[in-house]
Amino acid sequence: GNSVTQMQGQVTLSEEEFLFINCTYSTTGYPTLFWYVQYPGEGPQLLLKVTTANNKGSSRGFEATYDKGTTSFHLQKASVQESDSAVYYCVLGVAGNKLTFGIGTRVLVRP
Amino acid sequence: GGIITQTPKFLIGQEGQKLTLKCQQNFNHDTMYWYRQDSGKGLRLIYYSITENDLQKGDLSEGYDASREKKSSFSLTVTSAQKNEMAVFLCASVQGNYAEQFFGPGTRLTVL
Numbered sequence: 001g002n003s004v005t006q007m008q009g010q011v012t013l014s015e016e017e018f019l020f021i022n023c024t025y026s027t028t029g030y031p032t033l034f035w036y037v038q039y040p041g042e043g044p045q046l047l048l049k050v051t052t053a054n055n056k057g058s059s060r061g062f063e064a065t066y067d068k069g070t071t072s073f074h075l076q077k078a079s080v081q082e083s084d085s086a087v088y089y090c091v092l093g094v095a096g097n098k099l100t101f102g103i104g105t106r107v108l109v110r111p
Numbered sequence: 112g113g114i115i116t117q118t119p120k121f122l123i124g125q126e127g128q129k130l131t132l133k134c135q136q137n138f139n140h141d142t143m144y145w146y147r148q149d150s151g152k153g154l155r156l157i158y159y160s161i162t163e164n165d166l167q168k169g170d171l172s173e174g175y176d177a178s179r180e181k182k183s184s185f186s187l188t189v190t191s192a193q194k195n196e197m198a199v200f201l202c203a204s205v206q207g208n209y210a211e212q213f214f215g216p217g218t219r220l221t222v223l
Contacts (some may be wrong), residue, residue, distance in 0.1 A: 009151065032209040041216065042214075042216055043115070043201050043203070043214025043216050043217055044154070044201070044212075044213050044214050046211040046212070047216065049209075049211070051209070062138060065162075089154070093208075093209050096140050096160070096208060097159065097161065097205060097208060098156060098169075099212065101146075101153040101154040101155075101158075102153055103150075103151060103152055103153040104153050
């Protein structure tokens with residue numbers, strides 16, 4: 001089956017620090033990969049999306065690169081702000097309309 | 112733009128009670144989903160529907176029923192509420208494959 005692994009449950013940073021969230025996936029199909037972000041009291045919303053055709057996605061200063069060799073899709077941001085505090089989900093789409101979510105990484109940015 | 116509305120925002124029930132959660136979308140999307148969100152476990156798919164009157168089971172469908180009587184609405188029923196299923200239930204919709212899923216704000220279920 002399909003699976004997504006996010007090892008970090010919580011990451012705590014100070015403003016302007018570098019953020020890196022590790023994500024690996026497993027599938028026998030052709031993946032489309034997403035990062036969703038969830039702010040308190042809201043549902044998740046799409047942060048960025050990458051297909052096997054374009055390999056790299058970026059949005060609002062966040063970047064993620066799809067690496068087929070290591071089956072990884074890590075998320076990074078060079079300089080975080082307090083407003084980036086949220087839960088980040090690595091998500092795998094393979095066939096049809098079903099998505100597989102990772103467990104989420106809570107990011108807390110201190111001012 | 113569009114919006115997904117979930118009612119109620121908070122739902123409190125007794126153990127063994129049948130409870131219904133409702134979701135409405137005005138995107139005119141074909142596909143709608145119900146997910147359960149537990150802390151430390153991410154989102155898990157309960158049911159989804161690719162068109163009016165269609166229902167497909169997800170990984171966590173046992174103990175739940177769903178209904179898609181109109182394209183714009185998708186309801187979820189907890190058939191017999193249990194204390195171990197206190198969680199946030201999220202509704203989402205999408206148009207097409209691998210497109211962005213739009214989520215509602217969630218219904219938080221508490222079972223006494």
